[in-house]
Amino acid sequence: MELTLDDIARQAGVSRSTVSRVVNGHPNVREHVRQRVLKVIENTGYHPNAAARTLASQRSWMLGLVLPRSVSSFFADPYFPRLTQGIAQACNQNNYTLALFLVGSKEDEEKIFPRVSRKGLLDGILIQSGQTGDQLIDRLVASSIPLVILGRPVQECDASYIDVDNVTGAYNATSHLIRQGRQRIATITGAPGSTVSIDRLEGYRKALSERGRDVDESLIAAGDFTEASGYYAMQKLLDARPDAVFAASDIMAIGAMRAAREAGLKIPDDIAFVGYDDLPIATMVDIPLTTIRQPIQRFGVMAVEVLMDLVENGLTPPRRMILDTELVVRASCGASTADRLG
Amino acid sequence: MELTLDDIARQAGVSRSTVSRVVNGHPNVREHVRQRVLKVIENTGYHPNAAARTLASQRSWMLGLVLPRSVSSFFADPYFPRLTQGIAQACNQNNYTLALFLVGSKEDEEKIFPRVSRKGLLDGILIQSGQTGDQLIDRLVASSIPLVILGRPVQECDASYIDVDNVTGAYNATSHLIRQGRQRIATITGAPGSTVSIDRLEGYRKALSERGRDVDESLIAAGDFTEASGYYAMQKLLDARPDAVFAASDIMAIGAMRAAREAGLKIPDDIAFVGYDDLPIATMVDIPLTTIRQPIQRFGVMAVEVLMDLVENGLTPPRRMILDTELVVRASCGASTADRLG
DNA sequence: GTGAAAGCGCTAACAG
DNA sequence: CTGTTAGCGCTTTCAC
Secondary structure, eight states: OOOHHHHHHHHHHHHHHHHHHHTTTTTSOOHHHHHHHHHHHHHHOOOOOOHHHHHHSSSOOOEEEOOOOGGOOOSEEEEEHHHHHHHHHHHHHHHHHHEEEEEEEEHHHHHHHHHSSSSOOOOOEEEHHHHHHHOOHHHHHOOSSSSEESSSOOOOOSSEEEEEOOOHHHHHHHHHHHHHHHHHHHEEOOOTTHHHHHHHHHHHHHHHHTTTTTOOGEEEEEESSSSHHHHHHHHHGGGGOOOOESSSSHHHHHHHHHHHHHHTTTTTTTTTEEEEEOOTTHSSSSOEEEEEEEHHHHHHHHHHHHHHHHHHHHOOOOOOOOOEEEEEOOOOOOGGGGGGOO | OOOHHHHHHHHSSSSHHHHHHTTTOSSEEEEEEHHHHHHHHHHHHHOHHHHHHHHSSSOOOOEEEEGGGGGOOOSSSSSHHHHHHHHHHHHHHHHEEEEEEEESSSHHHHHHHHHHHHHHTSSSEEEEEOOOOOHHHHHHHHHOOOEESSSSOOSSSSSEEEEEEEHHHHHHHHHHHTTTSSSSSSEESTTTTHHHHHHHHHHHHHHHHHTTTTOOGGEEEESSSSSSHHHHHHHHGGGGGGHHHHSSHHHHHHHHHHHHTTTOOOOOTTTTEEEEETTTTTSSSSSSSSEEEEOOOHHHHHHHHHHHHHHHHOSOOEEEEEEEEEEEEGGTTTTTTGGGGG
């Protein structure tokens, strides 16, 4: 059978408590006793039982990452894998284990809720902000488990969240196109109902308005963050004859460029493009993509840190954190890098 | 504080055992008693404590997915996100929770090992087969926890694993190019040292040999499954003047096509391409990619099922499972779909 | 410093 | 069918 604390205690000739102290790095153990115990532990390859430890200490050292149904097309956009990676890394660093919950359907949601809200499994939860109508997030907020929402939640609430400054990012992207002298700047939005989309559209509108330009609604097309949606949105926009497009994600920008190319347009001469994310793929396409860089991995790391703070120091006040973005100029918008300062 | 079994028992006027039976769906509870208990549970929103349950039953209902260092460039290739998704889905379906371990560095490996091998956390482990030199996998095989290796392990061992038939897949890809009348068929391999790469290269060689063709070593270039590596490998291959390329992954094929295009080659007239994976991106590029479809999601699902079998029925004999692939003909190899039958 | 003892909340024989 | 009784393996007072 498996080794227990008692086995180690017996072999080291001390009590169970002492072994526990050694294992958990408590002070108040004489050095030579500590050494003796450590030796036995090493020789035997003992590892404390996780469940027993969790039960006794009421801490599981496990965090949950929940990705709701609405983002479950999900791994279509490399954004989420990268985010997941950042989170996983941060968990590791801090000795937490990461549990991954991909909600694929309504039934999944029902199955997952008790699991994540159940005591004794998770110390805290990271949940991706979704679209209007995502129940899960509200239910989780209602239960009093430490929770950090990834992205501004749709429902205004007093939960903690972390976000990037999407309005400013989109504002900068659009302003850049204006500075390039583009006259008919279109935009392809993300999935309607998500705060990311809403905020990026707002930034787009704001940039135009501030320069005294009317916003032409025929230059706004809805996508859903997939490549295909960018492609189709672009096809629709073609009638409105845009000379520039701000797409709310790199992947959509790439789809849109594909459609533009097929329509015989030259990039960036006939039409310029700016994306959002700065994923690796942005540099790998034929015409490298100008884009808004957001610190995806860092976002994950910060999220974990905020959550750890919540776990360790209580839920109030809710924490808020907004990260900045950065305009990265490449060939797709027809600007040389020097223009970036302009 | 949190509700316990005793609270429910008291409120329902029964013993703790009865509540436990109801919660776990055991028979031997009179129907009206069951109803009464269920009502109390619903009213109170009671959820059993996971740690306590695990401790008492020696089952955590949690599986671990370990992705070793060597595949940790990892989320660069959409293969892994899709695999993860399949696994997560299957876990959900079967009421398991999935813990994700991304090993980013040697230190990560040290931190992760005790966590995954510790009793009471995981019922079983899925671990991606890596390259020669991955210690983790050997250490895990040595510990006696239920384990399924994803992909044929580098070290021959008596562990259970699941794989796709890479030799046959690559053989079919190459044979197809031969049938198209291509004379100088090159290949871009995956990361050397991984069994996937080895097997796909073997399939390539086998197809050529069987047709009595010599294998020209200057037509073999090494990649590492990234887009960039496909691009550079293609640049090196250019000197050898290939008229076809079999790339060991779609992503590398896309990188290779980019390099070919930049070199002024026409696809598929001057040079044909076949990839491997059939990721969504294969259809989204300008010239849709002929490729070997492997059932990635299904692979994940099967892996979970094999692991569950191991968890429930013991480790011996080791389970083995090999999945088939399918040639998908698109424009990049210059064949019409009809040729597929040829 | 160290050990004894009392749980953490649940499952699973075993009686009845 | 239902309740009683032992634990599961660890943490954590509280004495000594």
